[in-house]
Amino acid sequence: MSATRRVAWVLGAVPATVYALAIYAFIFLPVGALVLFSFQSSSLPVPPFDGPSLQWYRAVLAEERLTRALTNSIVVALTSSLAAVALGFCAAYGLARYHLRGDRLVRGLLMAPLTVSYLIIGMGLLITFNTLTIPKSLLAVGIGHVVINLPLCFAILYSQMGEHQANVERAARDLGAREWQVMALVTMPMLWPALFASYFLSVTFSWDEFIIAFLVSKFEVTLPVEIWSMLRTGLSPQLNAIGSLVFGVSVVLVLLLDLVLLRRKRAP
Amino acid sequence: MRPTAVELRDISVRFGAKLAVDNVSLTIERGSFAVLLGPSGGGKTTLLNVLGGFLEPTSGRVLIAGEDVSEVAPARRPTTTVFQDYALFPHMTVAGNVGFGLRMRRVARRERARRVRSALEMVGLAHAAQHRVHELSGGQRQRVALARALVVEPSVLLLDEPLGALDLKLRRQMQEELKAIQRRVGTTFVHVTHDQDEAMAIADVIVVLNQGVIEDIGSPERVYLRPRSRFTAGFMGESNFLDGDVVERRDGVITVATAVGRFAVAGDEATGQAVTLSLRPEHIHVDSGGEGLVEIGGAEVLEASFFGTHHQCVCRLRGRDTRLKVRLPQRRIVAPGTTIELAVDSGDIVVLAR
Numbered sequence: 001m002s003a004t005r006r007v008a009w010v011l012g013a014v015p016a017t018v019y020a021l022a023i024y025a026f027i028f029l030p031v032g033a034l035v036l037f038s039f040q041s042s043s044l045p046v047p048p049f050d051g052p053s054l055q056w057y058r059a060v061l062a063e064e065r066l067t068r069a070l071t072n073s074i075v076v077a078l079t080s081s082l083a084a085v086a087l088g089f090c091a092a093y094g095l096a097r098y099h100l101r102g103d104r105l106v107r108g109l110l111m112a113p114l115t116v117s118y119l120i121i122g123m124g125l126l127i128t129f130n131t132l133t134i135p136k137s138l139l140a141v142g143i144g145h146v147v148i149n150l151p152l153c154f155a156i157l158y159s160q161m162g163e164h165q166a167n168v169e170r171a172a173r174d175l176g177a178r179e180w181q182v183m184a185l186v187t188m189p190m191l192w193p194a195l196f197a198s199y200f201l202s203v204t205f206s207w208d209e210f211i212i213a214f215l216v217s218k219f220e221v222t223l224p225v226e227i228w229s230m231l232r233t234g235l236s237p238q239l240n241a242i243g244s245l246v247f248g249v250s251v252v253l254v255l256l257l258d259l260v261l262l263r264r265k266r267a268p
Numbered sequence: 269m270r271p272t273a274v275e276l277r278d279i280s281v282r283f284g285a286k287l288a289v290d291n292v293s294l295t296i297e298r299g300s301f302a303v304l305l306g307p308s309g310g311g312k313t314t315l316l317n318v319l320g321g322f323l324e325p326t327s328g329r330v331l332i333a334g335e336d337v338s339e340v341a342p343a344r345r346p347t348t349t350v351f352q353d354y355a356l357f358p359h360m361t362v363a364g365n366v367g368f369g370l371r372m373r374r375v376a377r378r379e380r381a382r383r384v385r386s387a388l389e390m391v392g393l394a395h396a397a398q399h400r401v402h403e404l405s406g407g408q409r410q411r412v413a414l415a416r417a418l419v420v421e422p423s424v425l426l427l428d429e430p431l432g433a434l435d436l437k438l439r440r441q442m443q444e445e446l447k448a449i450q451r452r453v454g455t456t457f458v459h460v461t462h463d464q465d466e467a468m469a470i471a472d473v474i475v476v477l478n479q480g481v482i483e484d485i486g487s488p489e490r491v492y493l494r495p496r497s498r499f500t501a502g503f504m505g506e507s508n509f510l511d512g513d514v515v516e517r518r519d520g521v522i523t524v525a526t527a528v529g530r531f532a533v534a535g536d537e538a539t540g541q542a543v544t545l546s547l548r549p550e551h552i553h554v555d556s557g558g559e560g561l562v563e564i565g566g567a568e569v570l571e572a573s574f575f576g577t578h579h580q581c582v583c584r585l586r587g588r589d590t591r592l593k594v595r596l597p598q599r600r601i602v603a604p605g606t607t608i609e610l611a612v613d614s615g616d617i618v619v620l621a622r
Contacts, residue, residue, distance in 0.1 A: 164353060171355035174320060175420065176343045176372035185368075189359045 031247060038240035045237045056241040066242060069226035072138055073207060076222055080145035081202035085195060087146070088153030093187070096161035097169075107158070114151045121147060122215040129216060136218035144212040149202040156201070160194040196260050204253045207246070272334070273298040273424050273456035274319065279328035281314050281480075288314045289325070290480035296424075296473065298333075301450050301457045303467040306477035307503070312460045313428060315477070319458060320426050321345045333423045343372075346423035350430045354413040356401045362388070362412050363397040369420035387419040390449060407438050414446075418453060427459040431466065443469050464504050468492060476500045498620045501546040508552075508592045510545040511622060514538065524619070528564055528590050531612075535619045542622045549580065549593040551616035554600070555609050564610040567592065569602050583608065 037045035039052040060066050091110055095103055113121065125144050134140055165187070172186045188195070210224040217225060227242055274296040281289040289311045296302045304312040317323035318330060321342035330338045337345050348369065357365050363384050370380045388394045391411035401409065410430060417425055427446075431439045447470045450457050461467055467474050468488040476484040476491065476499070484491050484500040495501040498509065512526035514537045522535040524543055537543055553561055567583035570591070579596040586607070594610065596602060 164355075167351055167353060167355040168357060170322060170342075171349070171351055172357070172368065174322075174342045174347075174349045175369035175416070177368075178343065178372075181372065186357060190357075192359075 034240050035244045035247070037237055038244045040237040040240070043237065045235055045240050056237040057245075059238050060241045060245070063238075066223075066226060069221055069223045070245075072220055073223040076138055076142050076145060076213075077203045077206040080142040080206050081149060081199050083142070084146045084149035084153045084202045085157075085199045088150050088198065089157055089191075089195065091150075091154050092158035092161055096158055097166065110154050111151045113147060114155070118148060118209065118211045122212040125212065126215050136216055138217065138220050138222075140216040141213045141222060144216055145202075145206040145209060148209070148212065149205055152205070153198040153202060156198040157191065157194055160191055165190055193260055197257055200253050200257045200260075204250055204257075207249060207253070271298050272296065273300070273332065274302075274458065275331040276315070276318070277329040277331070279315070279318060279325045279330070281311070281318065281323065282326045287480055289318070291328075292477075292480070292482055294475060294482065294485070296456060296458065298456055299454050300472040301447065301459065301470055302473045302475060303471035304458065304460045304475050304477055305462070305464060305467040305471075305503075306483075307462060309479075310462075310477040311480040312462075312477045314480075316349075316426050316428055316458065316460050319424070320347050320349050347426055348417035348420055348422040349426040349428060350410075350413045350417050352429045352432055354409045354430075356409060356412055356416070358401050360401070361397065362393065362399050362401065362404070365401065365412055366416045366419055369416065373420065383419055387415040390418070390452070391415045391445075406434055407442065410434065410442060411445075414449070418449075418455065422455065424456045424458060427457060429460050429462070431461070431463075439466070440469075446470055468504075476503065478503070493616075494618055495546065495620070498544055498546070498622075501618065501620065506549055506593055508547045508549065510547070510590070512543060512545060514541045514543060522619070528585055528588060529562075531562060531614060531617055533614050533617045533619055537619065537621075544620045544622045546618040546620055547592070547612060548616065550578070550595040551612060552592065552594045553611045553613070554594060554596055556611065560613055560615075561611040562614050564592075564612060566607050567594075567610050569604050569606045569608060571604060572596075572602055583610070585610075 036049060038056055039049075039054070040056070041050045041053040094100075095107055095110075100106070122144065125140070125147065129136070129140055134143075168190065169182050169186055172182045177185065208224065209222075210228065213222045214225050214228065221229075223242070223246060227239060227246075230236075230239055230242075272295045274294070276292055276294045279289055279292045279294075280287065292311075292315065294315075304315060306312045314323065318325050319332075321337070321340060325338075328338075329336055332346055357368065360368070363381075366387055367380050367384045370383060375383070385394065385397070388397055391414055393408060393411050393415065396404065396408065401412070404412065413430070430446075431442050434442060443466055446457075446459075450470075459470065471488050473485065474488055474491045475482055476497075478499050483503075484496045486496075491500060492504050495504060501507045501509070510526040510528060512524040512531075514522050514535075515525045515530070516523040517536065517539050520534060520536055521532055522537055522539075523530055523532045524545060526545060531545060533545070535543075552564070564585065566586040568586065570582045570584055572579050572581045576598075578598060579600065579602070581594045581596060581602065583592050583594055584590070585592065592610065594608075602608065
C-alpha cells in the first residue's frame with residue numbers, strides 16, 4: 001500500500017469509526033446508565049456512581065406490588081401470545097389453503113391493525129369493553145394484546161404457507177394421511193420455526209406494552225404500568241433495577257428468536 | 269387382452285370458461301408404462317390430477333383396477349404420486365420420508381424398516397437413509413420421491429413431470445432408471461411430460477394430448493412413424509407437410525397431387541379429398557435415387573447446421589417456393605447454395621386428413 005493511499009484510508013476510516021461509536025453511544029448510553037445506576041449504593045440514581053450494590057434488586061424482589069405486577073406481566077404475555085398464535089395460525093391456514101370469495105379483503109382487514117397506533121387501539125378497546133360491560137382487568141389487557149399481536153402472527157405464518165408447502169401437504173394426503181395427521185405430522189413441524197418466532201415476538205411486544213395495559217386495567221396491573229405509577233413519586237435506583245430486569249428479559253427473548261431464525265437459515 | 273389398470277370414461281374438466289379436458293376416454297393396461305405427452309395447457313397434468321383424486325372432474329368416471337374411485341379421496345386411492353417439485357418432507361430423514369406411507373397404513377415398525385430399506389436399495393440410496401432431505405442432490409431427491417411413492421405398492425404410480433428440474437444428462441440417466449425400475453416392479457406407471465424424446469425413450473404407450481383431447485395413442489414407433497394427426501406429426505419430432513388432393517384411388521393405393529408432384533401412397537381416402545402428406549426429414553433420401561424411391565427433384569440448400577448425429581438442412585425445391593427440411597449424414601457436408609437431388613420412399617409418407 002502506498003503512503004498516499006494509506007493516508008486516504010485513514011482519513012476515510014477514522015471518521016467512519018468515530019461516527020459509528022457516536023451512534024452506538026447515542027443508542028446505548030441511556031440503557032447503560034439505567035443498568036449502571038441500578039447498582040448504586042446511595043438512594044439517588046445520579047452520578048457519581050458509588051456502587052456496586054445489589055440492595056435495590058433485593059428491594060424490588062421484596063416488594064410485593066412489584067413481584068405481583070411481574071407475575072401478571074408474565075401470565076398476560078404467555079397466554080395472550082398463545083391465543084394470538086393459535087388464532088393467527090387458523091386464519092393463515094384457512095386463507096392459504098382455501099379460496100374464498102373476498103379473501104384479499106379478509107387478509108387486508110386482518111393485517112390492518114398493524115398500521116393503527118396502540119393509543120387508538122387502546123381507546124377503541126376501552127369504549128368497546130365499556131359497552132360490553134367487561135370490567136377493566138388483566139383479562140381485558142390480555143384481549144388487548146391479542147388484538148395487537150394477532151395481525152403480526154398472521155402475517156408471519158401466512159408468508160410461510162406457500163405453494164411448496166401446500167404441495168408437501170398434498171403428498172402426505174396422497175400417501176394416506178388423514179387431515180389431522182397432515183396437520184400434526186407435516187404442517188406444524190414444517191412451520192415450527194415460524195410458530196416459534198411469532199410466539200416469542202408476541203411475548204416480547206406484550207411484555208413491553210404500556211398504553212393499552214394502562215387504559216384497560218385497574219387494580220391488577222402489569223409491570224410497565226406499575227413502573228409508571230412508581231415513576232410519579234420520583235427517581236429511585238429501585239426503578240433502575242426493575243428497568244434492568246425488564247430490559248434483560250427482552251434481550252433474552254430477542255436472542256432466543258434470533259437463534260431460532262438463524263438455525264432456520266442454515267438448514268432450509 | 270390384459271386387465272386394465274386405469275380406465276377414464278368421458279372425463280371433462282372445466283376451469284371457469286376454459287375446457288381443460290374435453291370428454292376424454294382412455295384405458296391403460298396393467299403393468300404398462302404410459303406417457304401423457306403434450307404441450308403445456310394440453311390437459312395432461314389436469315388428467316393426472318383427476319387420476320390422483322386431487323381434482324374432481326366436471327363429468328365422467330375414473331376406474332382404477334376395475335373399481336370406480338370417482339368419489340374416493342387421494343388418501344384412499346390405490347395411487348401414489350411423484351410430484352414435480354418432489355414435495356419431500358423437509359423435517360424428516362430420507363428413511364422417514366420413504367416410511368411415511370407405511371406409517372399411515374399402520375405397518376409394524378420392523379416390517380416398515382425392512383420395506384424402507386429394500387425400497388432405498390432399489391433406487392441406490394441405501395447409504396443415505398439417515399440423511400436429511402436438504403443434504404441430497406436433485407437426482408437423489410428424485411429417487412427418494414420415487415421410493416416413497418413405490419414402497420406402499422400402489423396399483424398405479426403417477427409421475428408429474430418428475431424429470432423436469434434435472435439437467436439433460438441426469439434426465440437421460442433417470443429415464444433409463446425409471447424404465448428399469450418399472451420393469452422390475454411391474455407397477456403401472458402414468459408419466460406426464462412435454463418432452464417427446466423422453467416419452468419415446470420410456471413409454472410402452474404414448475397418449476398425445478392437445479387442447480384437452482387425445483390426438484393420438486399408441487406405441488412410440490406407431491405414434492412417431494404413422495402419426496394419426498397433423499398435430500402429432502408436428503409435435504413428435506420434425507416433419508415436412510405437403511398439402512394435396514387425392515386424384516385417384518385403386519386397390520388401397522391413392523395418388524396425391526401436391527405442389528411438388530404426384531405421390532402414390534397406401535391409403536383409402538376418397539378421390540377429391542384434401543389431404544396433407546407428412547415426410548420426416550430423415551426419410552428424405554439425398555442423391556441416392558434407387559429402387560422404390562420416388563423422385564422429388566433438385567433442391568438448393570439454404571441453411572445447414574450440424575447436430576452431432578446428422579446435418580439438418582433447409583432446402584428450396586428447384587423452380588418452386590416449397591421448402592423442405594432434410595437430414596444429411598454426419599460426413600456429408602454441404603454448403604448453402606449447393607444443389608442436391610431429393611427422393612423419398614413412398615412407404616415412409618404418412619397421409620393425414622386435412
